[in-house]
Amino acid sequence: MALLFYSTSDSASRWKAALATAIPELDVRVWPEIGDAREIRYALVWRPPEGLLASLPNLELVLSLGAGVDHIFADPKLPAVPVARLVDPHMVEAMSEYILLQVMRLHRQDVLYMAQQRRGEWTEHLQPNAGERRVSFLGLGMFGSDAARKLAALGFDVAGWSRTEKHLPGIACFHGADGLDALLARTDVLVCLLPLTPETEGILSAALFARMPRGAAIVNAGRGAHLVEEDLIPALDSGQLSAAVLDVFRTEPLPLTHPFWRHERIVVTPHVAAATNPATASLVVADNIRRARAGEPIRDVVDPARGY
Amino acid sequence: MALLFYSTSDSASRWKAALATAIPELDVRVWPEIGDAREIRYALVWRPPEGLLASLPNLELVLSLGAGVDHIFADPKLPAVPVARLVDPHMVEAMSEYILLQVMRLHRQDVLYMAQQRRGEWTEHLQPNAGERRVSFLGLGMFGSDAARKLAALGFDVAGWSRTEKHLPGIACFHGADGLDALLARTDVLVCLLPLTPETEGILSAALFARMPRGAAIVNAGRGAHLVEEDLIPALDSGQLSAAVLDVFRTEPLPLTHPFWRHERIVVTPHVAAATNPATASLVVADNIRRARAGEPIRDVVDPARGY
Numbered sequence: 001m002a003l004l005f006y007s008t009s010d011s012a013s014r015w016k017a018a019l020a021t022a023i024p025e026l027d028v029r030v031w032p033e034i035g036d037a038r039e040i041r042y043a044l045v046w047r048p049p050e051g052l053l054a055s056l057p058n059l060e061l062v063l064s065l066g067a068g069v070d071h072i073f074a075d076p077k078l079p080a081v082p083v084a085r086l087v088d089p090h091m092v093e094a095m096s097e098y099i100l101l102q103v104m105r106l107h108r109q110d111v112l113y114m115a116q117q118r119r120g121e122w123t124e125h126l127q128p129n130a131g132e133r134r135v136s137f138l139g140l141g142m143f144g145s146d147a148a149r150k151l152a153a154l155g156f157d158v159a160g161w162s163r164t165e166k167h168l169p170g171i172a173c174f175h176g177a178d179g180l181d182a183l184l185a186r187t188d189v190l191v192c193l194l195p196l197t198p199e200t201e202g203i204l205s206a207a208l209f210a211r212m213p214r215g216a217a218i219v220n221a222g223r224g225a226h227l228v229e230e231d232l233i234p235a236l237d238s239g240q241l242s243a244a245v246l247d248v249f250r251t252e253p254l255p256l257t258h259p260f261w262r263h264e265r266i267v268v269t270p271h272v273a274a275a276t277n278p279a280t281a282s283l284v285v286a287d288n289i290r291r292a293r294a295g296e297p298i299r300d301v302v303d304p305a306r307g308y
Numbered sequence: 309m310a311l312l313f314y315s316t317s318d319s320a321s322r323w324k325a326a327l328a329t330a331i332p333e334l335d336v337r338v339w340p341e342i343g344d345a346r347e348i349r350y351a352l353v354w355r356p357p358e359g360l361l362a363s364l365p366n367l368e369l370v371l372s373l374g375a376g377v378d379h380i381f382a383d384p385k386l387p388a389v390p391v392a393r394l395v396d397p398h399m400v401e402a403m404s405e406y407i408l409l410q411v412m413r414l415h416r417q418d419v420l421y422m423a424q425q426r427r428g429e430w431t432e433h434l435q436p437n438a439g440e441r442r443v444s445f446l447g448l449g450m451f452g453s454d455a456a457r458k459l460a461a462l463g464f465d466v467a468g469w470s471r472t473e474k475h476l477p478g479i480a481c482f483h484g485a486d487g488l489d490a491l492l493a494r495t496d497v498l499v500c501l502l503p504l505t506p507e508t509e510g511i512l513s514a515a516l517f518a519r520m521p522r523g524a525a526i527v528n529a530g531r532g533a534h535l536v537e538e539d540l541i542p543a544l545d546s547g548q549l550s551a552a553v554l555d556v557f558r559t560e561p562l563p564l565t566h567p568f569w570r571h572e573r574i575v576v577t578p579h580v581a582a583a584t585n586p587a588t589a590s591l592v593v594a595d596n597i598r599r600a601r602a603g604e605p606i607r608d609v610v611d612p613a614r615g616y
Contacts, residue, residue, distance in 0.1 A: 090437060093437065093438065093463060094435065094437070097412060097415065097416060097438060097462070098416065100408070100462070101409065101412040101413060101416050101418065104408060104409040104412065105409060107405065108405060108406065108409050108580075110409065113577050113580070114575075116578070117575070117577075120569045120570075122560075122562055123578060124578050124579070124580050124583065125580070127402065127580065127583055127585075129398060129401065129402070130405060150462070153461070154405070154408070154458070253430035254430055256428045261425060267422075267425070268425045269418075269421050270421070270430040270431060270432050271432070272416075272421070272433070272435065277435075
């Protein structure tokens, strides 16, 4: 029973050690040391190269190293086997911490105060209460719903938008195309936690920014391709947006020459909002492999038609 | 029935307008336009100059423009009339937001990531869970207890220290001199929200930093005089402290030449953690003035022996 591990950003040695504890009977092979490809039944991957998965004739299950699966469906030769997302409660906590930090940063005008610190400027700004700050989520899945609930508990005026209708206590829920307009019109801080699909790619665009009140801010912790990167700096410079916090980018690592690094009202973090922790995530992966072997239903399998 | 308003940092015009709504019968006089000093029964002040309050022969009540009263007791000629702190629930919310932002910043290694952004450096750091982060409060009054409760709800390992014994659900409570040693030994982030008294002045010193684990961080939102300023940069540069977030300073505004502005691991904010908002605080002040006129007990009167 062999598993192929492929990632250029996760630690193979840390994952091997964690899986050895979580499921000792598993034979973990780290790419490119595949051995006999016919022995590989499972693949645990992040951004697999085109055709790698198709080269494994007895592959039964693809496991994502992250909560998203867009990096797997990007392979046009992806074989017709089930694909499971990684759903680890510790990642949900980590994402909510990140969103809470960034929304609180925007609420408390920290981007402004940090710029003042660089100039040695002591100026106090009027501070609204949390209840006067309208925070909106694009995406109300496991990440969005948890962060929305925690911000609402701190007194923010929270709303959310999803493809299909949802009901969450204390959160104003919108859905569909009309719902998106209504949501954007009541938004001071917009948080993107959508899955990346053909429908959501490029959703954070000049057209969307224009539908929010002047001076709104955005936080993108979804995927880099949600943002039309060339639309951001013009929106900041015109004042339509007041600030942007970005954890994900079209090209990662973000190239040193990219203007996002140096814009005073853009906060850049290196894709750290909800890092996969092998210590806890290996237990989730091990559980799904045991289910596959026992012929039981696999958890968190993605609907290929929906893409998440 | 006249009230004297004195502050060099609060807006006299905003306070006059708010008090005109909250208690229209009150004759508000803004220093130095005192008029007949004998008519003044109440004084609403921030850092009154020495002898100002003693010059009002019929003064019945001193009202602080902030939650602390150290700026009033600093006057050696303070007359023997009751002094009331300002206790506004909106200020408690604002302080908890600030503490939450700064503790989350330290927890999520944001000081490091922001320094990396300035260099255009894409490096991910291992991220502990909130439950592995020990956050300790000096002071468990109205500010400390609210912030401690909110951080515990987010999964942090929270403790607190107070002069007298307290019991708060979900918070490890310590008190007295022995309790302080025990608290410091289990601290990754230390938050100071103490009142400023002769006993607490200079508590944040090299000697205290040495009693915490190497690499701990501090947040001071108490008073500038809690920190021995000359001890901070050596503790950061030696690695005993990893970072410091400061909202208050011995001299405010912080002078442009002060080295705190430019240290990469010091975050400076201009005394904005919990600003007094006249719209809500004027209702609290109006209530206490009505109580004084009616001979009813004044709320939030300070014990002069204790100093808070």
